[in-house]
Amino acid sequence: MTAHGTAPLAGKVVLITGASSGIGAGAARVFAAQGAVVVLAARREERLRELVGELRRSGAEASHRVVDVRSSEEVRRTVEYAVERYGRLDAAFNNAGVGLDKSPAHLLDDDAYDIVMDTNVRGVWNCMRSEITAMLECGGGAIVNTSSVGGLVASSTGAPYIASKHAVIGLTKAAAVEYAGQGIRVNAIAPGLTRSEMVDEWLEAPHMRQRALRSAPQQRAADPEEVAETAAWLCSDRASFVTGATVPVDGGRTAW
Secondary structure, eight states: OOOTTTOTTTTOEEEEESTTSHHHHHHHHHHHHTTOEEEEEESOHHHHHHHHHHHHHTTOOEEEEEOOTTOHHHHHHHHHHHHHHHSOOOEEEEOOOOOOOOSOGGGOOHHHHHHHHIIIIIHHHHHHHHHHHHHHHHTOEEEEEEOOGGGTSOOSSOHHHHHHHHHHHHHHHHHHHHHGGGTEEEEEEEEOSBOOHHHHHHHTSHHHHHHHHHTSTTOSOBOHHHHHHHHHHHHSGGGTTOOSOEEEESTTGGGO
């Protein structure tokens, strides 16, 4: 564990959604290692408990809340918990989301669209509203939203997912402009292919692995912690003049 005196996020209270796996779990470890007090939120309580235990054993201050980001009330209570327990909310990483259905658009039903938009867009909207409310009372803060390379470029399938991740960037820019004068920075990251249980299983098929790796100049998937490092930087004071930005973390995918 990094000494708090020199850590970029020393003492900052940070809420991380989607924290039970993938980029969110990676962020929990990275933010804690950089000195943050972390409140981990997701729907899978068992995994949250395990991760909080791991972080506490390493010397970090961590706690968890079970939350479905589609519910504005659950999100509000989660933010209130962070403020009541730790006195403030300095930063938030809104990472909860669902993946894309690769079916052609004309074969998708209403539920496929609604699930993606409700989680990826309404979820970020719910989180930002409660987080901004808390940060205004605390004198400012930093928010990072997880978009995707799918928020910057399109693919041949997954239209609702692509639309949702474009929308995250729109929400990010709007909030950044609206609250810049009140000490709140809002940015987004756009991860490319990143290792997770789902992605690792997907890459086991040789044809899918070849297809995926051809799409990035670095010819590999990112580890979750590599993506989380960018989110941590954006939440830190080292990014004090960065707001309204979307930072690709994609191994060069969007450079092609």
